[in-house]
Amino acid sequence: MRLDNNFFGLRLDGGVAGGYKDIPWHRGVSSELRQGRMAMSEVITAVDAIDVRFPTSRELDGSDAMNPEPDYSAAYVTIRTSGGEEGFGLAFTVGRGNEVQVAAIRALAPLVVGLPVADVLADLGSFSQTLTGDSQLRWLGPHKGAIHMAAGAIVNAAWDLYARREGKPLWRLLAEMSPAQLVGLVDFRYLRDALTPEEALDILQRAQPGREQRQKDLLALGYPAYTTTPGWLGYTDEKLVRLAREAVADGFDLIKLKVGADNDADVRRMALAREAVGPDIRIAIDANQAWGVRQAIDWLGPLAEYDPYWIEEPTSPDDVLGHAAIRGAIAPIKVATGEHCHNQVMFKQLLQAQAIDVLQMDATRVAGVNENIAILLLAAKFGVPVCPHAGGVGLCEMVQHLAMFDYVAVSGSTDDRLIEYVDHLHQHFADPVVIREGRYVAPELPGTGARMHPESVAAYSFPNGPQWNSSEES
């Protein structure tokens, strides 16, 4: 047993399988303690992880060059506490393997169960490092893949619990923390050659004037969005054109097309889209890692005349030097990546190598809110705009908070910045995103946006939920 089982003088002896999960010990303490010191002695009693999958492959929603038939899925986390409060988080996957993601979350749970809630919330920096730094579990990464996304899901659930307790949406909770508090959330071990704590503090302090005004502007105007809805590779040309026109009518001024499977088809679809939206709407294209470095440069040649705004994931997400080479060859087309960029060390290098024009952070790929704050600070240091990846399951709901926090308290700007928007699966969330005239409306309910409807979790749980356990299953 690694956890110290002595909290505030309450000695809990006896080894119990599964840690404190199985001990409803708080029911046993005196009523004085329950009423008087409850908040102080509240502990995390469970970290539940559920395999939730949506059969999106049936409609080819989400189809791209590398993901022909995704079933958008979530390894869905609930942190439970002895006081009855809860926090929600998730790791997004695309179907098969979601059970591995669930197993990774369960592997981390014993590090968390039994911790006093007040201690966790008072030092989420240490909490995050506990999850990413376990000497045995980190071997599965380190700081990458299923174990790192699992840490992110739990860290985000802790932030959700914190935001609910404070009665604030995450973006506002973060935007109202002091620069020193924010710097304390970041693990600088591998960052100092690019960003020191002092530089981070300076960035945040410089953004302090105007915080209140930007918060008001955000609440009044929302945050710019772009849409990927028209551009999935599995859609017909007719559907592409229709959805592209609808997107413009809905107020979007940037749409995105998937490319990379067939060069001729990409040229045809890009031409159709450009014709449909006219010259003033930006069209980003996304290859989802389909190419090698030279192949990317060659493939983009015939697409250039249709004025693509950025090329996203032109090659392996690990290839910092490859992205730099592509960027040098294809300017003024911008290079964007990040949804598969697995940690802050990789983002650091993408910035150091001047490999990207657009940084696409993701809410659930890295180790949660803490690592994403580090990434926002790195982007601010290097002057690269952040345009978060979203879509999937709950990614819009979650990542909007980070972009809005960035606007209010870090970069202080929405110039060249937009959050991806895809209109799938929002109905399953308790606080679904609202898009108005091509902009995200700032959420005002407490939390991080990750909470799903219990009915949705039950219906789509895999493999035994009613949506899977029926004759429709493929």
Add this chain to the structure above:
Amino acid sequence: MRLDNNFFGLRLDGGVAGGYKDIPWHRGVSSELRQGRMAMSEVITAVDAIDVRFPTSRELDGSDAMNPEPDYSAAYVTIRTSGGEEGFGLAFTVGRGNEVQVAAIRALAPLVVGLPVADVLADLGSFSQTLTGDSQLRWLGPHKGAIHMAAGAIVNAAWDLYARREGKPLWRLLAEMSPAQLVGLVDFRYLRDALTPEEALDILQRAQPGREQRQKDLLALGYPAYTTTPGWLGYTDEKLVRLAREAVADGFDLIKLKVGADNDADVRRMALAREAVGPDIRIAIDANQAWGVRQAIDWLGPLAEYDPYWIEEPTSPDDVLGHAAIRGAIAPIKVATGEHCHNQVMFKQLLQAQAIDVLQMDATRVAGVNENIAILLLAAKFGVPVCPHAGGVGLCEMVQHLAMFDYVAVSGSTDDRLIEYVDHLHQHFADPVVIREGRYVAPELPGTGARMHPESVAAYSFPNGPQWNSSEES
């Protein structure tokens, strides 16, 4: 069901949970077919994965700056076939989380079960890409972490099956393949900007003259080794000095010390080790990722006077640019890394950026033999020696084959090259490594070295094997 269930005209209708695992269909076919066309129609019937853990933390074997208490573990794979042949592989971990590694292997198993053995072995390049390229499972990486190591464990088990069938140790099986066959094993998608198939072919063809002589020399003389046994961080100074002297007496001319937890202690231990072994024995040091970039440079200052040969893992394994900066600052001390380098794209960049002097490939971190062939070819192209990481569970047994193949058929040299050796846990393997006068003796039994004794697998299976399910459990 994604697998085509029509093999050689045998139609196997009906969806069965778990794929073909549960169908002993080969028992049902005619005896003519069983006897006459057996080899042709043999299929993979199962991919078993077992959680095996050794309680090494009880003795602090394997302790370093980031791994204070590892329990060396293996997610142990057995490929079973309808003909009764088997192949063995494993992914190495350090304890907690080994169950996640097992889950990742099980997630890949349905891609493999049912495949004709002859097809798999005739095109292990495609087989490897099937495992690393699954459109849903790759989301958990891509090409990194638990899902990538799982692919490696299965790919290696297929190679073990192949080597057993051919009656050859893996190193000889590979060394006797043609340059064209070897090039066909590699996935060049993300490599071509650094290494084209034509360049790889050229490297292998240039190594053809002398293959036979080098094979004879290898069998006569073995391959150079170095030892990490004296240097674990948890050992006392007395034990360090005693083991260092023993290592020299045993014929080793390079030993390795763990550093990175305490600068003063590192200087003391390095001085003791240098005094114990004299000026002519090389001492490598290994920080296991403990430092940031600038911190690494500072930490090495007071150690330099004791003439460290290389510094291993000075910082995050993901930090290509950081390694390059450290290398520039600390020359002539060499920079080594690779045991946590998660794929060939990262190795490509370490070489492109001139970030390393020594490339430390690992048998189970990347996607198996195929990706390691790519890494050997990259190293040969850039002229960087490969000194494989070993130790752990079965890593010595497995990785020696790759180094020996490199000597016979790729780089053609053992100059500046050594394989790590740690004298733990070999007794659990069917073909344990043999070290003679500081050199690995070339294995001659068929296979890749991954096969464990069934009694060891049973005794140390976690959590229910007798070695864990007793009063000794911590």
